[in-house]
Amino acid sequence: MSRTTPHQIYLDYNASTPIDPQVASVMSEAIEKAFGNPSSAHWAGAPAHTTVETARRQVADLLGCSANEIVFTSGGSESNNLALKGLYYSQKNPGAHIITTQVEHPAIVEPCRFLERLGARISWLPVDRTGRINPNDLREAITDSTVLISIMHANNEVGTIQLIEECAGIAKEHGIPFHTDAAQSVGKVPTKVDQLGIDLLSIAGHKLYAPKGIGALYVRSGTELEPLIHGASHERGRRAGTESALLTAALGQACELASDLSGMKDISALRDRFWEGLQQAFGDHVVLNGHPEERLPNTLNVSFVGQIGAEILESMPEIAASTGSACHSGRVELSPVLEAMRVSPEVGAGAIRFSLGRGTTAEEIDIIIERLASHLAK
Numbered sequence: 521m522s523r524t525t526p527h528q529i530y531l532d533y534n535a536s537t538p539i540d541p542q543v544a545s546v547m548s549e550a551i552e553k554a555f556g557n558p559s560s561a562h563w564a565g566a567p568a569h570t571t572v573e574t575a576r577r578q579v580a581d582l583l584g585c586s587a588n589e590i591v592f593t594s595g596g597s598e599s600n601n602l603a604l605k606g607l608y609y610s611q612k613n614p615g616a617h618i619i620t621t622q623v624e625h626p627a628i629v630e631p632c633r634f635l636e637r638l639g640a641r642i643s644w645l646p647v648d649r650t651g652r653i654n655p656n657d658l659r660e661a662i663t664d665s666t667v668l669i670s671i672m673h674a675n676n677e678v679g680t681i682q683l684i685e686e687c688a689g690i691a692k693e694h695g696i697p698f699h700t701d702a703a704q705s706v707g708k709v710p711t712k713v714d715q716l717g718i719d720l721l722s723i724a725g726h727k728l729y730a731p732k733g734i735g736a737l738y739v740r741s742g743t744e745l746e747p748l749i750h751g752a753s754h755e756r757g758r759r760a761g762t763e764s765a766l767l768t769a770a771l772g773q774a775c776e777l778a779s780d781l782s783g784m785k786d787i788s789a790l791r792d793r794f795w796e797g798l799q800q801a802f803g804d805h806v807v808l809n810g811h812p813e814e815r816l817p818n819t820l821n822v823s824f825v826g827q828i829g830a831e832i833l834e835s836m837p838e839i840a841a842s843t844g845s846a847c848h849s850g851r852v853e854l855s856p857v858l859e860a861m862r863v864s865p866e867v868g869a870g871a872i873r874f875s876l877g878r879g880t881t882a883e884e885i886d887i888i889i890e891r892l893a894s895h896l897a898k
């Protein structure tokens with residue numbers, strides 16, 4: 521599945537994944553056989569309809585829900601927007617209250633800021649140094665006007681996994697719908713909606729070895745949600761627009777592959793090998809960002825103390841990874857996630873997120889440890 525040339529190493533699977541060959545193969549089949557409109561009653565519509573509905577079933581199976589609770593979207597951002605705005609609009613109460621966290625992806629932060637401009641009140645729960653919220657803070661933030669709680673399942677930068685079952689349980693005690701942005705956790709850790717106890721869950725195809733431009737929102741049956749795109753009655757009236765058999769087939773196949781989490785053991789072993797190698801090479805000069813145990817099995821966010829993460833990556837252009845800081849006119853700005861975790865500027869500036877995936881090999885990990893060691897020795 522590797523799209524890299526021999527000297528390139530891809531360690532940015534949290535940013536995006538290559539398309540799995542089995543996903544590509546169902547896409548080729550859909551191009552050939554499912555070109556019709558899934559809503560057409562004739563011979564050309566039927567295979568397209570079957571393709572879309574098979575995919576819906578595959579996504580539902582991964583989440584342990586019923587197929588009619590899956591709404592196809594264009595990706596994680598749209599799923600989050602539909603959950604937040606759709607629920608807010610359905611309440612017809614401009615001053616409604618929403619609770620979220622300080623470590624959400626911009627695809628949650630920005631819709632919340634937009635709703636704030638419409639009159640909503642937003643509570644941003646703080647996190648501890650590992651990136652976790654305290655469920656007691658959630659309990660205390662709930663008011664009579666709280667209409668939605670949205671807490672991400674796993675963080676995209678540091679991989680920290682929130683205590684979702686406990687938070688969802690608190691929401692349920694108060695009868696408040698609970699949404700989780702699971703763009704990073706689906707396919708990496710279990711995400712059965714009933715086990716987690718949630719009402720709305722966002723998926724992004726391109727984090728899951730499907731292409732960009734497809735995602736899904738799980739909506740527990742009975743949850744009121746105003747559509748963002750009005751039109752014909754596609755997606756049971758939740759999102760107008762002719763469904764893409766091609767893209768839904770891709771997401772369905774990706775979800776079927778993602779239901780087997782056994783490969784994550786190897787990925788987390790490589791991630792741990794990476795971390796141990798870095799500790800041996802750098803001792804106290806390397807610091808882990810995120811929860812030491814309760815984090816995504818593929819994610820390693822580390823700070824090289826006294827260094828600038830962006831500069832390290834610039835000096836190694838063959839390595840694809842992400843930084844947790846941005847340089848603006850000579851000043852280093854920490855990501856809001858590291859800031860919320862109260863990572864000091866000296867440590868945060870040296871942060872790099874390495875995220876591993878199905879194509880990562882032990883050889884690549886050993887090469888990158890060696891390159892980092894020789895680079896930083898200079």
Ligand SMILES: Cc1ncc(COP(=O)(O)O)c(C=O)c1O
Binds near residue numbers: 535674
């Ligand atoms: C946690 C999280 N939520 C949402 C998104 C947005 O997903 P998409 O790029 O599919 O819109 C991302 C993508 O980086 C993400 O990591």
